[in-house]
Amino acid sequence: MDFKVAFLRITVPMFFHIILSYTHYFFILPDLLRTKRLKRYFLRLVPAIAIVMFFQVITENATLTSLGNSNYFESFGWIRFVSTLWDEMSFMIFTGMIKFAVDWFEMENKKKTLENEKLAVELKYLKSQINPHFLFNTLHNLNYLTQIKSDQASEVIVMLSNIMRYMIYDSNKSSVTLRKEIDYIQDYLALEAIRLNNKFDLKFDVTEANDQLEIAPLIFIPFVENAFKHGITDKDEKSWIDIRLSTKENIMYLVVENSIGEKGDHESSGVGLDNVKKRLALGYPGKYTLNIDESEKKFHVSLTLDLT
Amino acid sequence: MKLRCIIIEDEPMARKLLLDYCSRVSEIEVLKEFTNGLDALPYLNSHPIDLLFIDIKMPGITGIDLVKTLQHKPKIIFTTAFAEYAVDGFELDATDYLLKPFNFPRFIKAVNKVLSHVQGIQPEAGHIKNAGEDYIFIKDGRDMVKVPLADIFYIKGQKDYVKFNLRSRKIMSLMNMKDLENNLAEKGFLRIHQSYIVNTAQIDVVSSNSIKINGEFLPISQTYKQGFKKYIDKHQH
Numbered sequence: 001m002d003f004k005v006a007f008l009r010i011t012v013p014m015f016f017h018i019i020l021s022y023t024h025y026f027f028i029l030p031d032l033l034r035t036k037r038l039k040r041y042f043l044r045l046v047p048a049i050a051i052v053m054f055f056q057v058i059t060e061n062a063t064l065t066s067l068g069n070s071n072y073f074e075s076f077g078w079i080r081f082v083s084t085l086w087d088e089m090s091f092m093i094f095t096g097m098i099k100f101a102v103d104w105f106e107m108e109n110k111k112k113t114l115e116n117e118k119l120a121v122e123l124k125y126l127k128s129q130i131n132p133h134f135l136f137n138t139l140h141n142l143n144y145l146t147q148i149k150s151d152q153a154s155e156v157i158v159m160l161s162n163i164m165r166y167m168i169y170d171s172n173k174s175s176v177t178l179r180k181e182i183d184y185i186q187d188y189l190a191l192e193a194i195r196l197n198n199k200f201d202l203k204f205d206v207t208e209a210n211d212q213l214e215i216a217p218l219i220f221i222p223f224v225e226n227a228f229k230h231g232i233t234d235k236d237e238k239s240w241i242d243i244r245l246s247t248k249e250n251i252m253y254l255v256v257e258n259s260i261g262e263k264g265d266h267e268s269s270g271v272g273l274d275n276v277k278k279r280l281a282l283g284y285p286g287k288y289t290l291n292i293d294e295s296e297k298k299f300h301v302s303l304t305l306d307l308t
Numbered sequence: 309m310k311l312r313c314i315i316i317e318d319e320p321m322a323r324k325l326l327l328d329y330c331s332r333v334s335e336i337e338v339l340k341e342f343t344n345g346l347d348a349l350p351y352l353n354s355h356p357i358d359l360l361f362i363d364i365k366m367p368g369i370t371g372i373d374l375v376k377t378l379q380h381k382p383k384i385i386f387t388t389a390f391a392e393y394a395v396d397g398f399e400l401d402a403t404d405y406l407l408k409p410f411n412f413p414r415f416i417k418a419v420n421k422v423l424s425h426v427q428g429i430q431p432e433a434g435h436i437k438n439a440g441e442d443y444i445f446i447k448d449g450r451d452m453v454k455v456p457l458a459d460i461f462y463i464k465g466q467k468d469y470v471k472f473n474l475r476s477r478k479i480m481s482l483m484n485m486k487d488l489e490n491n492l493a494e495k496g497f498l499r500i501h502q503s504y505i506v507n508t509a510q511i512d513v514v515s516s517n518s519i520k521i522n523g524e525f526l527p528i529s530q531t532y533k534q535g536f537k538k539y540i541d542k543h544q545h
Contacts, residue, residue: 132389133365133389136389136407136408136409137322137389137408140319140321140322140389140408140409140410141319142409143325143409143410144322144325145321147325148328195320196320197320229367261367
């Protein structure tokens with residue numbers, strides 16, 4: 001008998017709590033969140049509470065009065081009103097909080113997806129900034145080499161094809177082997193050497209590098225392009241570029257040093273470097289260090305990158 | 309008249325190619341070449357020139373900024389790999405804008421534009437087109453320019469191109485002397501020399517070894533003397 005009493009005393013009010021909480025959770029509260037109309041919210045909530053409480057009191061009177069504690073259920077005074085209301089409200093407010101939490105997580109998720117999409121778009125854009133200007137200038141050089149019927153023309157065509165293949169097919173991947181990136185840089189350097197008649201001192205040392213590590217494509221090229229932008233011309237025969245790439249475990253070290261020509265184009269050189277800084281920050285957050293020093297005669301870039 | 313011209317270009321091969329193209333056109337005399345704008349500035353301000361070939365993207369100062377600073381602007385032909393600069397280029401009243409890579413025919417077309425400007429007369433201006441008039445299409449770059457036969461004085465063959473000497477201007481064109489000779493034979497044109505086809509209607513004076521046309525003397529060579537004599541005989545009454 002006690003069990004039946006306990007059961008009814010819990011389930012009857014619970015039934016009404018559920019009805020009110022669900023009505024609030026699925027209809028009244030979402031409407032508030034959507035429209036932000038507080039007055040309409042209360043205009044719906046107060047009658048809803050009143051109706052549910054009305055039916056709860058009637059049902060309790062019908063089912064619980066005969067089961068003892070009849071004093072409480074026979075009358076309807078302030079104490080009963082407040083305690084019933086408090087019961088209803090606490091359930092409703094608690095589930096309402098859940099609604100807020102769920103919404104917050106959903107929104108956070110959406111924000112993150114959006115952010116990721118934005119980053120992907122930005123990365124793509126940053127990659128696409130690799131200049132077509134180089135391509136057309138090289139084609140124009142080819143124009144000259146074929147004009148004078150130089151054998152170098154075919155060399156240039158092969159190297160340019162390699163470079164284009166890399167840019168078209170590999171630059172969209174999230175990572176490539178270090179070997180591919182090195183080959184790309186070597187072709188680029190060879191083209192520049194032909195363009196400038198080999199009139200500068202070029203070193204590219206990769207002997208200490210494990211070329212099977214994976215790296216985001218086109219990370220090195222801005223540093224190399226930048227080295228050429230610093231006034232290396234065919235007139236200035238003392239120009240030099242020294243590039244060293246090495247790896248230890250999964251850490252990669254890149255050092256690019258070059259002489260600074262008298263008429264270096266200092267202003268425009270920043271664009272490529274800003275670009276790669278952004279890409280490093282997006283692709284290797286917290287996993288890289290980049291130092292750029294410029295003295296009067298020398299430009300020095302060192303990049304340490306954790307490729308794990 | 310020769311166009312006094314300088315070249316400003318930082319790419320070594322592009323510079324050599326321009327130099328080569330210029331050397332093939334007898335109208336152009338390259339006075340000097342520079343690898344960047346700052347070096348060229350003092351020269352530009354102290355020497356009168358007619359034509360400037362200038363790259364846009366160069367270390368130090370861009371071609372566009374350099375042209376802006378010039379007090380006496382010569383005719384300007386920009387050369388660049390950047391298509392997006394074309395608008396800026398034309399705002400500076402550049403005569404033409406050569407997008408790299410470009411070839412000799414395109415180069416010739418640009419030079420033709422300069423020549424027609426320098427000679428001061430717009431090609432078709434004031435000329436009333438007559439429907440019945442005989443004409444020829446002359447290759448100008450990738451375009452064909454329509455020219456009335458009556459406007460042609462003579463055609464001069466050069467090493468890589470032919471030059472049409474017209475009433476109002478000169479046009480250089482990559483056409484073949486042999487083809488022109490054959491096509492124009494029935495229209496009153498006659499070959500008198502390895503390098504000359506003349507419009508017989510425009511001849512003023514015929515001497516023993518030369519003719520005078522529009523105030524210029526053109527030689528008659530041994531090879532073509534026979535044919536020319538036949539023409540004279542036909543008209544001797």
